[in-house]
Amino acid sequence: MGVPLIMVVTKFNEELPKATAKRLPQYYRIFKQLVADKVDRTNSQEIAKKLGVDSATVRRDFSLFGELGRRGYGYDTVALRNFFSNLLGDSAETNIALVGVGNLGRALIHYRFHDRNKMRITQAYDVAGNPLVGTKTEDGVPVYNISDIKKNLADTNIETAIISVQSDRAQEVADILIDAGIKGILNFTPRRLEVSDDITVQSVDLTSELQTLLFFMQDKKASNQ
Numbered sequence: 001m002g003v004p005l006i007m008v009v010t011k012f013n014e015e016l017p018k019a020t021a022k023r024l025p026q027y028y029r030i031f032k033q034l035v036a037d038k039v040d041r042t043n044s045q046e047i048a049k050k051l052g053v054d055s056a057t058v059r060r061d062f063s064l065f066g067e068l069g070r071r072g073y074g075y076d077t078v079a080l081r082n083f084f085s086n087l088l089g090d091s092a093e094t095n096i097a098l099v100g101v102g103n104l105g106r107a108l109i110h111y112r113f114h115d116r117n118k119m120r121i122t123q124a125y126d127v128a129g130n131p132l133v134g135t136k137t138e139d140g141v142p143v144y145n146i147s148d149i150k151k152n153l154a155d156t157n158i159e160t161a162i163i164s165v166q167s168d169r170a171q172e173v174a175d176i177l178i179d180a181g182i183k184g185i186l187n188f189t190p191r192r193l194e195v196s197d198d199i200t201v202q203s204v205d206l207t208s209e210l211q212t213l214l215f216f217m218q219d220k221k222a223s224n225q
Contacts, residue, residue, distance in 0.1 A: 020061045026051055028084035034077040043074040095122040095158045099173050100165035101132050101143050104188060108162060109141050123158065125149050150180040159183040167191040
C-alpha cells in the first residue's frame with residue numbers, strides 16, 4: 001500500500017532554493033527508474049547514493065514539500081514519481097519551439113525528449129538564409145522563417161522556446177519570442193538575457209560547464225599529488 005502524500009508546496013516559488021530546484025528533475029528521473037525496475041519503496045540513503053549527495057540533503061529537499069514519506073517505511077516510489085511528475089508539469093504534453101537550426105539546434109531537435117518526458121520540439125525557426133527554412137528536418141519538424149513566428153504561435157499552446165543562435169543575436173531573438181507569447185526560454189548562449197519578471201529563463205552555457213569540469217579535474221589531480 002502506498003504512503004499518502006501531504007503536499008505543502010505544489011509549484012516552484014521564490015523560497016525554494018535554486019540548488020533544490022535543480023535537483024527536482026533528477027529526483028523525478030530516479031523515481032521513474034525505480035518504478036520501471038519494479039521497486040516499491042526506497043529511502044533517503046539509496047536516493048542520495050544515486051544522486052551523489054548526502055542523505056541529509058535529500059531529506060531537507062523533501063521536507064520543503066511536506067510529508068513525502070513515513071518513518072520506518074521510506075518513500076513510496078509510485079507516489080513520489082507521480083508527485084514529481086505533477087510538480088514538474090510532466091503530466092501533460094509540452095510542445096516547444098526552437099530558434100536557431102544550426103548544428104546545436106539540429107542536435108536538440110534530434111534528441112528525443114518525448115522518449116523520456118512529455119516534451120517535444122514541434123516547430124523550428126531560423127533566418128531566410130538558412131537552406132532548411134521552408135523544409136522539414138529529418139525528424140519531421142517544420143522549419144519556418146523567424147518572421148512568421150508570431151503568426152504561427154498564435155494558434156498553438158506553445159509557451160516554451162529554446163534559443164540556440166549566436167550570442168550576439170540572443171537578446172533580439174528573446175524579444176521576438178516574448179512578443180510572440182513565449183513565457184519560458186531555455187537559452188543555450190552565454191548571453192545574459194534581459195527579460196521582465198513574468199518571463200522565466202534558464203541558461204545553459206556549454207563553455208562554462210566544460211571549464212568548470214576542467215577545473216575540478218585539475219583540482220583532483222593536484223590533491224592526489
